[in-house]
Amino acid sequence: MPDAPVTTQRYISEACEDDLLKYGDSFRGAGYTKSAAEAQQRYALMLGVVREEDEPLTLLDFGCGLAHLLDYLDGEERYRQIEYTGLDLSPKYLQAAKARRPDGTFVLLDVLQSDESLPDFDYVIMNGVFNFRGHVPEETMLRYWQQLSSVAFKHCRRGMAFNVMSRLVDWQRDDLFHLSFDAMTQHVGQALSRHFVVRHDYGAYEYTTYVYRSPSAL
Numbered sequence: 772m773p774d775a776p777v778t779t780q781r782y783i784s785e786a787c788e789d790d791l792l793k794y795g796d797s798f799r800g801a802g803y804t805k806s807a808a809e810a811q812q813r814y815a816l817m818l819g820v821v822r823e824e825d826e827p828l829t830l831l832d833f834g835c836g837l838a839h840l841l842d843y844l845d846g847e848e849r850y851r852q853i854e855y856t857g858l859d860l861s862p863k864y865l866q867a868a869k870a871r872r873p874d875g876t877f878v879l880l881d882v883l884q885s886d887e888s889l890p891d892f893d894y895v896i897m898n899g900v901f902n903f904r905g906h907v908p909e910e911t912m913l914r915y916w917q918q919l920s921s922v923a924f925k926h927c928r929r930g931m932a933f934n935v936m937s938r939l940v941d942w943q944r945d946d947l948f949h950l951s952f953d954a955m956t957q958h959v960g961q962a963l964s965r966h967f968v969v970r971h972d973y974g975a976y977e978y979t980t981y982v983y984r985s986p987s988a989l
Contacts, residue, residue, distance in 0.1 A: 776915040777883045779907050784860045786905055787836070791863060796837055796871055813934070814843040816973060817896045820932035820981040824849055831892040832857045833923050834900040838868040841875050856892065858882075882922050895923050897933040902977065904948040912948050917958050924963045924982060931963075934979040937971065955980065 790799060798810040817840070821828065832840045835857030844850045858878040859865050865879050882889060897920070904912045916935070924931050935950040936943075943949045952969070959967050959982055966986045971978040 775911070776918045777881075779911055779915040780860060780881070780883055780919070782905065782907065783903055786903060788861055788863050791837075791861075791867060796867065798839075810839060811843065812973070813898055814840050816970065816979055817898045817932045817934075818843075818847075818850060819970070819979075820896070820930050821850070821853070821894055822930070822983075822987070825852070827852050827854065828893040828929075829854045829856070831895045831923075831926065833895055833897045835859050835868060835877070836861075836864050836899075838872050838875055838877070840896070840898065841872055858889070883919065886922050886926065889926055891926050891928055893927070893929045895927040895931040897923055897931065899934065901933060901935045901948050901950075903946065905946050909948075913950075913954065916948065916950065917962070920958070921962055928984065930981060930983040932979060932981050934977050936977050939971070940976045 793799070798807040803810045803813075821830075830853050832838065832855065835841075836859065838855075838857045841855050841857065844853055844855055856876045856878060857865075857868055858880055859868070860879075860881050862879060865877050868875065869877055878889070880886075880889060900919070901912075901916050907915070920931075920933060923933075935955070936947045938949045938951050940949070955969075956967075959980065963982050964984060966983040968981040968983075969978055970981070973979075
């Protein structure tokens with residue numbers, strides 16, 4: 772059973788690889804259980820963190836998996852100014868991502884071991900990185916989320932988006948990471964930035980947080 776952030780990261784990555792092995796290049800292979808439409812909704816939601824529309828931007832898809840987010844970007848005119856980079860811990864996912872998108876830029880890196888080689892980006896997106904916890908103890912998963920989100924935020928110049936499972940549900944699954952608002956805001960507000968937005972309005976049993984370096988222009 773994982774008992775440290777680095778070990779936890781490896782455990783979760785290997786669990787996700789099971790989906791790739793079973794379902795291949797599909798929404799199921801990327802970790803979605805309901806439909807391709809559900810995956811598309813999440814990509815749109817994650818990209819809601821981007822404030823600018825008329826200037827070139829760089830974006831890191833942290834835990835990129837099969838790089839389906841890059842497909843979504845290509846299909847949306849308003850995001851054509853975004854330069855995409857995908858990062859993953861899993862060689863299997865990155866091999867599959869490079870095979871299907873040879874035009875993409877991809878990085879194989881364990882940032883909890885060292886993030887010195889990782890450049891900075893305007894935006895960092897962490898989509899589905901923290902939903903699954905399997906047999907990881909809740910306190911260990913909390914430390915893992917705190918450490919990994921802190922490292923990722925170091926490498927964004929403008930903003931970051933991440934999602935987690937909500938505790939405002941009928942019941943909490945033991946294998947998923949349900950993070951309370953209090954625990955989330957305490958870490959984000961104290962360790963990352965006090966400029967953040969919480970999206971809990973899209974009908975799923977999760978919520979998405981946008982964290983910014985600077986306040987919005989009202």
